[in-house]
Amino acid sequence: MDKVNFKKGLEKELAARLNFQQDVKGRALAAIRDKEKKRSFMMQRMLSAAVFTVMASSLFLFIYSEMHSKEDLLKVKSAANQMAGESYVYRDTDFGFTLELPSYMRNKLRTFDSANGRKFFFHSADGMSLPLFNIDIYKKGSRDDPSLKGRILIAETEKYAYFASDIKTGIQSLKGEIAGKQVQIAERFAVDFPAALAAFQPAADDEVKIWTKGLSDFRVESQAAVDMAWTSLDKEFQAEDFEAFFAVTKEQYLAPNSRSSLESAKEKAMADFQRREESFMKHEIIDVTPFEVNQIEVKMIAEIKSSITDRTPEEIKKKQNVKSEPSKYLATYELRNGEWIKTGWKKLS
């Protein structure tokens, strides 16, 4: 039997016995469809399980992060400070905010109250406490003006804005007061200061005690300091300069025996005074608002109305309707040896 006949003969016999199209194909296709359905069902179940897992994980993570957000944040941020060594968390008792500070500053910082936050003083080895930096809190929309030079916004909440003062200014003032080694510590801290500010965490708005405590309470506590500062400020602007100047010019211009010359000298003096208008000013303090007050330092916003004095009736008449706009000054006084000493006077507007 040759190959062709063998194939034909065998094919004939197998074809008579077996029919793939009739007996197998339909079943095979049904099996494939069934398998495909199962696979699709499994995929759906796996997808559903995956979605469920993701949702459950998200929910868990959300709850977990809500419960541990503050701690986690501090932990994460502590990494920055740990680069520079050990750190500790300063939690402000009144304002509730936290700062992560390097350990080497633990015994180097003294804090004092402030109307708008906390003042941090560098406590040197020889017992001196010198201002280093401030954390100031301003209620949004209040009349206080936080836009002072050297302050940077470090955090904002719905109600409050938190500012930090420039530590470099503080260190500059330290340099003349304390020993070099102490300054080096402060300068080292200046390097770590941005990380401390990065770890700054404000308290929830309703936990900021200063506002529940109220400014009135605070003012009562510091009333004496304000009064003293007021008196000092008042004295500062008694037109003393004018009186002294007038006395000098009087001697210079007034002839002892000539009324006319007296008048002319006065007129000349007045002319001079007019050129130096500042000398004619009488400063009237119309309002002083405590800005930052504590036991050793007072800052006030002084609203001062300046008016021209000692004019001829004509001049007064002529210029009486001209009113000077009140000016605002930031006055700073420090309590040194029991006396308030003016350390800063700056026109704000």
Place this chain on the structure above:
Amino acid sequence: LQASHSIKLSAEMPDIETIMDLYGEDILHIIYCYVHDKALAEDLAQEVFLTVYLKLASFKEHSSLKTWITRIAINKCKDHLRTNYIKKTWLSNVMHGFLKETKPSAEEDCMVKDRGEGLLQAVIGLPVKYREAIILYYYQEFTVKEISSLLGMNEATVKSRLKRGREKLKNKIEKEELL
């Protein structure tokens, strides 16, 4: 998968139904020659095409599609024969006496010959190792090289088995004709 023609495998590949149309009969015949049981051959053929459908994405085209499907079919058959060897051995021992008595009568042999099933019976009567070589070479028309690849043996062995298979088959057919 409402319609069978929707079972499309890829842009390049024919869909599974077309594959079945092309190779279904041949595969079923090969399987039958291995297992010599119609129902079992149909079940195994169904399994083969299910496997083809599931694995077609992994088909690398190192060989022809027919060779690939044939290899799947041979593996299925051999798996089946292996797993059923113990059962078959036990069954053959237990049923030996009964089977002897149920040997086809001369009348039944004539009926088989009338149906033209002598050749198939002769082929199926060959030992598997010769049977598969004969079927693949003479019936499926694979080359010796292809068969060596399909069966995982060298070409000389294939040739040797073909030679021995031919001799055995010739003897069988001649013996049947004498009867």
